[in-house]
Amino acid sequence: MKEKNSVGIVKPQIFVCKNPLQLDSGVMLNEYELTYETYGKLNTKRDNAVLVCHALSGNHHLAGRYSNQDKHPGWWDSLIGPNKPLDTNKFFVIGVNNLGGSHGSTGPKSINPKTKKAWGSKFPIVTIQDWVNSQNELIKFLGISQLAGVLGGSLGGMQAMQWSIQYPDKLKHSIVIAAAPNLTAQNIAFNQVARQAIVTDSDFNKGDYYKSGVTPRAGLRIARMLGHITYLSDDVMGAKFGRRIKNSNYQYNLDTEFEIESYLNYQGDKFANEFDANTYIRMTKALDYYDPTKGNKKKLSTVFKGIQSKFLIISFTSDWRFSPKRSREIVKALLDNNINVSYAELTASSGHDAFLMSDEKYHNILRSYFQRMLGAK
Structure with a gap:
């Protein structure tokens, strides 16, 4: 149809x-x-x-x-x-x-x-x-x-x-x-934290990770999660997730408890499966450098x-x-x-x-x- x-x-x-x-x-x-x-x-x-x-x-x-x-x-x-x-x-x-x-x-x-x-x-x-x-x-x-x-x-x-x-x-x-x-200094700072999450991932291999068959997935996940926090307002995050938890009670462990955590994990995983870390680094650098x-x-x-x-x-x-x-x-x-x-x-x-x-x-x-x-x- x-x-x-x-x-x-x-x-x-x-x-x-x-x-x-x-x-x-x-x-x-x-x-x-x-x-x-x-x-x-x-x-x-x-x-x-x-x-x-x-x-x-x-x-x-x-x-x-x-x-x-x-x-x-x-x-x-x-x-x-x-x-x-x-x-x-x-x-x-x-x-x-x-x-x-x-x-x-x-x-x-x-x-x-x-x-x-x-x-x-x-x-x-x-x-x-x-x-x-x-x-x-x-x-x-x-x-x-x-x-x-x-x-x-x-x-x-x-x-x-x-x-x-x-x-x-x-x-x-x-x-x-x-x-x-x-970009403001704060925006450049966000981009730097995202890049550092990627380049300090042990699988980044200074950007030459293709031949090894692995990707700096953990670093790219964190970079994307950080980005998503900055793309949303506090009001919309409160309305969508608030302090809601996945289970009826706290589990008192290190697992995902809050719905906002689950959302960020999902976005990070999805992005890490689709996007190239070297590209992400270069896109953020293009943002940082732009200043006519x-x-x-x-x-x-x-x-x-x-x-x-x-x-x-x-x-x-x-x-x-x-x-x-x-x-x-x-x-x-x-x-x-x-x-x-x-x-x-x-x-x-x-x-x-x-x-x-x-x-x-x-x-x-x-x-x-x-x-x-x-x-x-």
């Missing part, structure tokens, strides 16, 4: 780029692959394409399913599809797994053409600027000279913002959700001087990891340059994860903005 308003069964594709990519680290990648998916159709003017950039643990699989047996659809299926806010009857939507990712794009577990072995620890650190450059190569391959928009939440929002800085004439709209112009002002927030207005796209910025009141204050910094810098920007600060209890939720008011704002992008009434 076909799901209502679903893009249906989808299939990933692979883009092989043979144009050398100079990374910010100084490393040159002579060739690389990006795994991507598309939904909807590119119109005859080729001006209805929207690139969706993923966050830390995301990938190219935005919507639909790979088979009828798939338990879950793509990670932003609630937003993308026929008659959904990002309507695939009107837009050609592109999702790409970033360079260094663990879902098919060239990354640490890929084979290094020089050594004929997995890159492992030798895979270079990749920045948001590098991702945008590689995404631009894909966009050119698809025959698109200008994107209708670039959309992203969290780390994806940083990429959407960087697109407007790096390729100002190649997009008309930038939709930045639950993001920031750079080079450490001086007074310069954000200067950095934005060349921007040509219009903006929609959305933040959530309970998001303490990327707070509304950080979004307002972006809004101010845009206004300093008389750039067209719409801003919505939404009341939500879900914390940072609110950008993934199916909130009606949130989705209506996005729907309205996307409709205006194409001049629809």
Whole structure:
């Protein structure tokens, strides 16, 4: 049975780029692959394409399913599809797994053409600027000279913002959700603790664990559990779990007692089975390094001087990891340059994860903005 308003069964594709990519680290990648998916159709003017950039643990699989047996659809299926806010009857939507990712794009577990072995620890650190450059190569391959928009939440929002800085004439709209112009010291600290959990795992082997057939599962579990704590607000954790316990009475041992413990264990186990630890480390480093002002927030207005796209910025009141204050910094810098920007600060209890939720008011704002992008009434 076909799901209502679903893009249906989808299939990933692979883009092989043979144009050398100079990374910010100084490393040159002579060739690389990006795994991507598309939904909807590119119109005859080729001006209805929207690139969706993923966050830390995301990938190219935005919507639909790979088979009828798939338990879950793509990670932003609630937003993308026929008659959904990002309507695939009107837009050609592109999702790409970033360079260094663990879902098919060239990354640490890929084979290094020089050594004929997995890159492992030798895979270079990749920045948001590098991702945008590689995404631009894909966009050119698809025959698109200008994107209708670039959309992203969290780390994806940083990429959407960087697109407007790096390729100002190649997009008309930038939709930045639950993001920031750079990370605070507290955010960098969380990322460092997560990385240390991984690199101190005895199975990490300095990043060269593929040949041994084991993975730093324990460290990756802890990293993900820590991340989940920061993605949720105290209110939503209290509402979902409170102090509820699994059994009728305390067991007075070291086993899992509270429901919140069980939830974190489940999330950690699930993630450790699906994600590559080397990729996780590099994704967090890309977050840490991103700072278009080079450490001086007074310069954000200067950095934005060349921007040509219009903006929609959305933040959530309970998001303490990327707070509304950080979004307002972006809004101010845009206004300093008389750039067209719409801003919505939404009341939500879900914390940072609110950008993934199916909130009606949130989705209506996005729907309205996307409709205006194409001049629809």
